[in-house]
Amino acid sequence: MSSIQDIQDEIVSEFEILGDDKESTIFYIMELGASLAPFPENERKEENIIKGCQSKVWLIADEQDGKINYKADSNTDITKGLISLLLRVLNNRKPEEIMKAELDFVSRIGMGSIIGSQRSNGFASMIKQIKLYALAFQTKQNV
C-alpha cells in the first residue's frame, strides 16, 4: 500500500493538471464525490453527523485487522468529493498512522480558495473527527 505521502503527492499532481480553472476543479471534486462508497442508510442518524460543517456530513468507522475503515457521506456533492479525497489518503491504515498524518495536500492544492473559508473550517472538523476515531481505536487496542 502506498504511503500517506505518496497518495497526497498523487492528489496534488492530479489537481495540477486542472490548473487554475476553478470550474473544472469543482466539477472534478464533484465527480470524485460520486465515486464514494455507499453509506449504510441506518447509520444516517444525528449522532453520526460531524459538528462544525455547514453541510451535513455523516462519518462512521470500524476496525479490521488493526486498521480503520471509514465510511462517510454528505448532502452536498462538493463535500462528498472532499471526503473522498480524505478517505483515499487515510482509509485502511493503523490508528497511529492516521493520528500522525500531516495532511499537506490540503494547502498544496489550494483548498482554501477552492471551497472558501467557511467550508475550510468544516473540512478541518472532518479531519479532526477522523483523527478522534483513530485515537479511540488506538486506546481500545491498547487496553
Next chain:
Amino acid sequence: MSLNIDQIRGLFPVLHQEVHGKPLIYLDNAATTQKPQSVLDALSTYYSQDNSNIHRGAHALADRATRYYEATREAVREFINAKESAEIIFTKGTTESINLVAQTFGRKFIGKDDEIIISTLEHHSNIVPWQMLCEEKGAVLKIIPITESGEIIFEEFQKLLSPKTKLVSIVHASNALGTINPVKKIIDAAHQIGAKVLLDGAQSTSHLEIDVQDLDCDFLAFSAHKLYGPTGLGVLYGKREILEAMPPFLGGGEMIKEVTFEKTTYNDIPFKFEAGTPNIADVIAFKTSLDFIKSLGKKNIKMHEDDLLSYSNELLTSIKGFIPVGTAKEKVCVLSFNIKDMHPFDVGVMLDANGIAVRTGHHCTQPLMKRLGLEGTVRASFAVYNTRNEIEKLAESVAKIARIKNK
C-alpha cells in the same frame, strides 16, 4: 426616465474586476450593496480634512464635523419623510435598531402575557430580540403564517390581533424571498386595537418609496450598507412621543443632560439614544449615498430592478430542474431558487467559479426555510447597477449547472 446603467456602473470601482478569471457579476445585493466612488471619497475626505469629535468641540473642525453629521440626519429624515430629524437615531444597523426597541420600549411597555406578533418571513434579527424579551417578561410571541408562495395570510394576522397585542414587528420586504408585505394594511389593523408597529425596512428602503408619515408606522429600522452606504451604520426612526416615553438604551456620554453621583437626567431625543462617540465618518458618508439614490430617483431604480427581476424569471424558469422559491405577486428584486437534486451550497460554489456572486443557505431565516421544507436556497438579488447582460450570464451558468443532475 430610463437610467444610463453603463454610466452608473462607472461610479462603482469594485464592479470592475475579475474573480476566478471571469468578470465579476455581483448579485448579492440583499446582503450588501457596493459603494459608489462618492461615498468612498466622503469617507476619505472626512478623515483627511474634518476628523474631530462632534457636538461639544469648541473649534472649527468639530463644528464642521457636527454640521455634516447633522446634515445626514436631515437627509435621512427627508429620505423617509419623517416629521422631524429628532426622530432619526443612528445605530450600528437594523439589528441594533430592533434590539434598541426591544430593550427600551419592550422592557417598559411589554409585560407578562402581553403579545408580540411577527411573521414567518422574519430574519433572525426580528425574531431573537423578541424571544429574549418574551423570556424575560413572560410575554408571548405570535407568528403570522404564510402561503406556499411566500405571502402572509392577512386573515390569520387579523385573528392573532387582540387587546393583549402590544407590538407588531414585521418585515417590509423579505430578504430570503423578496415578498413585499401589505404593511399599510397591517399597520392600520394593528393601530385599531392600539398596538404599535415596527417595520424592518432593511430590504425595502433601497427599492421602495418610504413615507413613514403616510405608512404611520411607529418604528422603522434599516441599514446604510444596503443603501449603497457604509457598513456598521443603521437607522431607527421612531415617532417623537414614543421615543420620548422610552427609557435610554446605553448609558454614557452624549446621552445625558446632567450627571451627579446621586442622579442623572437624560438628553433629549435623538441624543438620548446615541451614547458615546458615534460612527461619525460613516454617518457623514451616508449622506452621499442618499444623494446618489436621490439623483437617480427611486421610481427609476424600481423600474430598472423590476425589469431585471422579470427578465430573470423569464430566462430561468425554462431551465430544466429550476425551482423558484417565493413567487409572491409583489416582490423586490430577489430571485430565490433551488436546482432539483442539487444542494444550494454546491450551486453557489459553481456560480462563484463563473464569477457570479450569490448567497446560498438559510439567509438567517431558518423558521421560514423549515416552513417551506427547505434546507436553504440560492439567492440572486439585484441592484441598480446590474444589467440584462448579467442576467443572461446568470441564466447560462445556472443552465450549465442544472444539466449536471437534470439531463
